[in-house]
Amino acid sequence: DIQMTQSPSSLSASVGDRVTITCRASQSISTYLNWYQQKPGKVPKLLIYAASSLQSGVPSRFSGTGSGTDFSLTISSLQPEDFATYYCQQSYSTPRTFGQGTKLEIK
Amino acid sequence: QITLKESGPTLVKPTQTLTLTCTFSGFSLSTSGVGVGWIRQPPGKALEWLALIYWDDDKRYSPSLKSRLTITKDTSKNQVVLTMTNMDPVDTATYYCAHSRRYSAYGSFDYWGQGTLVTVSS
Numbered sequence: 001d002i003q004m005t006q007s008p009s010s011l012s013a014s015v016g017d018r019v020t021i022t023c024r025a026s027q028s029i030s031t032y033l034n035w036y037q038q039k040p041g042k043v044p045k046l047l048i049y050a051a052s053s054l055q056s057g058v059p060s061r062f063s064g065t066g067s068g069t070d071f072s073l074t075i076s077s078l079q080p081e082d083f084a085t086y087y088c089q090q091s092y093s094t095p096r097t098f099g100q101g102t103k104l105e106i107k
Numbered sequence: 108q109i110t111l112k113e114s115g116p117t118l119v120k121p122t123q124t125l126t127l128t129c130t131f132s133g134f135s136l137s138t139s140g141v142g143v144g145w146i147r148q149p150p151g152k153a154l155e156w157l158a159l160i161y162w163d164d165d166k167r168y169s170p171s172l173k174s175r176l177t178i179t180k181d182t183s184k185n186q187v188v189l190t191m192t193n194m195d196p197v198d199t200a201t202y203y204c205a206h207s208r209r210y211s212a213y214g215s216f217d218y219w220g221q222g223t224l225v226t227v228s229s
Binding site for chain 1: 144146153154155156159167168169170171203207212213214215216217219220221222
């Protein structure tokens with residue numbers, strides 16, 4: 001199985017901050033990397049697929065980069081609605097493993 | 108408009124078999140590249156991928172749960188069914204089904220059902 005490791009596990013930031021969450025795969029996954037946002041009690045929402053492609057309807061303040069084993073999700077200017085837990089997921093092979101999540105909290 | 112909805116029991120006893128149905132609309136599971144997956148999330152924990160079935164009946168399972176899982180599709184009913192045998196309290200989780208496109212969206216899960224909480228308890 002490909003292991004996905006996110007860092008940090010939690011992060012405190014303020015509205016307007018630029019934040020970056022990283023995800024590392026245990027082996028190369030090309031650009032088969034997806035990012036999801038999940039708010040408490042809500043369904044996960046796809047933000048980024050193929051490492052850097054913005055899902056339709058997702059604000060442009062979200063961006064993704066990376067290939068191979070190292071990836072990042074950046075929020076350019078945090079908005080109040082962005083405080084949530086973020087998960088990366090590889091779709092290079094099965095099992096389609098998720099990272100352990102990064103909880104983004106208000107400072 | 109793509110929608111998915113999970114249905115099944117909310118409470119099962121240990122050792123019982125869980126059967127969950129995902130009923131969807133807005134797409135066909137006979138369309139090339141389309142798949143439906145199951146993901147679960149124990150309370151307060153991370154997402155865990157369980158299984159995936161594609162339009163061509165290709166089935167994939169989590170290796171750690173493979174012996175307990177079966178995924179099937181009924182294209183005419185627009186349904187995907189997941190069965191999990193020998194349920195244990197550690198299987199208590201919200202179970203989601205989700206739509207996937209193998210080629211155009213790199214296999215990501217772009218539409219999700221609302222989830223159904225399954226509690227395993229005697």
